[in-house]
Amino acid sequence: MTEHPSAPAGRSPITPARQASLREHNLGMVLDQIVNVVNPPSRADIAASTGLTRATVSALADRLIAGGLITELAPVSSQRAGRPAVPLVPAPRSLMAIGLEVNVDYLGVRIIDLTGAVLAEQVVTGNFRATRPEPVMATLAAVFADTVAPLTAEGIPLAGCYLALPGLVDRKTGPLRLAPNLGWGPVDVVALLTEATGLTDTPVWMANEATLAARAEAEMLRPLGVHSFFYVSGEIGIGGAIVNDGAVMPGRHGWSGEIGHTLIDPLGPLCGCGALGCLEQYAGKDALMRAAGLDLALPVDALLTTSDRGRTVLALAAGGRALGTALSNTINLIDVDTVVLGGIYAPLAPYLLPEIQQEISARVLFHPWSPVTVQAAQATDYAALTGGAMTVLGEIVRDPSSWTQRILG
Numbered sequence: 562m563t564e565h566p567s568a569p570a571g572r573s574p575i576t577p578a579r580q581a582s583l584r585e586h587n588l589g590m591v592l593d594q595i596v597n598v599v600n601p602p603s604r605a606d607i608a609a610s611t612g613l614t615r616a617t618v619s620a621l622a623d624r625l626i627a628g629g630l631i632t633e634l635a636p637v638s639s640q641r642a643g644r645p646a647v648p649l650v651p652a653p654r655s656l657m658a659i660g661l662e663v664n665v666d667y668l669g670v671r672i673i674d675l676t677g678a679v680l681a682e683q684v685v686t687g688n689f690r691a692t693r694p695e696p697v698m699a700t701l702a703a704v705f706a707d708t709v710a711p712l713t714a715e716g717i718p719l720a721g722c723y724l725a726l727p728g729l730v731d732r733k734t735g736p737l738r739l740a741p742n743l744g745w746g747p748v749d750v751v752a753l754l755t756e757a758t759g760l761t762d763t764p765v766w767m768a769n770e771a772t773l774a775a776r777a778e779a780e781m782l783r784p785l786g787v788h789s790f791f792y793v794s795g796e797i798g799i800g801g802a803i804v805n806d807g808a809v810m811p812g813r814h815g816w817s818g819e820i821g822h823t824l825i826d827p828l829g830p831l832c833g834c835g836a837l838g839c840l841e842q843y844a845g846k847d848a849l850m851r852a853a854g855l856d857l858a859l860p861v862d863a864l865l866t867t868s869d870r871g872r873t874v875l876a877l878a879a880g881g882r883a884l885g886t887a888l889s890n891t892i893n894l895i896d897v898d899t900v901v902l903g904g905i906y907a908p909l910a911p912y913l914l915p916e917i918q919q920e921i922s923a924r925v926l927f928h929p930w931s932p933v934t935v936q937a938a939q940a941t942d943y944a945a946l947t948g949g950a951m952t953v954l955g956e957i958v959r960d961p962s963s964w965t966q967r968i969l970g
């Protein structure tokens with residue numbers, strides 16, 4: 562490393578590149594203060610909370626306004642003397658952050674903006690078991706094109722897409738390693754989606770569906786003071802995510818949380834993953850419907866509306882016991898005091914909870930003095946779509962300079 566000729570001894574020179582990256586960092590910090598707070602802050606509030614000077618905050622806020630990421634509300638007079646404060650808020654309809662999902666019995670698209678408002682969405686039910694990825698991605702691309710078209714016509718730019726899949730994903734750029742219930746893998750799903758949608762200039766990323774749903778749930782629980790929990794996502798498969806201090810713990814490769822393939826009975830039924838007796842075969846949607854004597858193609862609501870109440874109650878009790886057993890094993894291993902039931906388990910929670918709680922009381926070692934709370938998810942209604950779109954927003958907030966550069970040049 563060569564010393565800068567005019568640098569004082571013992572001090573590294575601050576190069577233009579460093580100043581630029583500091584400015585980028587500060588731009589993200591200011592946007593974060595505006596997007597992730599309850600009360601809209603003024604420039605002075607942001608200066609006070611970040612330690613930046615008022616002039617720096619003003620310059621950065623002006624850049625964010627010009628880039629369409631934030632906007633000013635009407636000035637409010639404060640108690641203190643001086644000019645009225647101008648609250649800053651995320652700009653509505655200034656960009657499209659897109660969550661996409663392919664699951665075993667549906668696929669969908671949800672578009673949100675920086676305010677968190679849903680601008681458009683479409684969910685299509687279907688049967689995607691044992692399919693080939695190419696035609697499914699073509700269907701998803703058609704739904705995507707249809708959902709995006711009116712917003713594109715309005716001139717709203719696309720910020721990025723996050724695709725949720727029920728399988729093992731280790732990098733956000735792919736590939737998908739394995740999705741047992743779709744019968745996919747390994748496959749470069751991002752490349753297929755990029756080609757099918759023609760999105761060559763827009764980032765397309767992917768993640769496990771439970772990971773993205775857990776991110777949406779973490780956002781809902783943050784204001785309630787719940788920052789660490791285990792999220793279990795019931796669909797035909799069962800996914801899970803460990804959330805610690807607001808962040809999903811991915812594990813060594815990004816494959817943590819696969820509670821659906823933990824063991825209930827070594828002599829149990831064959832699972833889509835090739836092993837015997839996985840939790841999915843006892844508490845996945847197919848398993849619950851089969852035990853209740855219902856057509857597997859029916860929506861999960863059929864469990865709540867069927868006339869054969871007796872058989873359904875027994876089916877849900879057995880599913881709840883299996884789920885409670887697997888959850889107890891998980892809680893003993895990772896030490897969380899909150900479990901969130903997502904996906905189909907949210908509406909079924911009242912029927913599953915007694916058995917789950919009984920298993921947890923009997924099996925979790927610390928439960929007598931630190932009781933475990935089990936609750937239905939707050940982020941319902943295809944939470945992975947919201948989580949995916951929110952993760953796109955997270956990328957913008959982390960690095961808004963790429964966005965402002967794209968808009969402003």
Ligand SMILES: [Zn+2]
Pocket residue numbers: 821822832833834835836839841
């Ligand atoms: Zn399995």
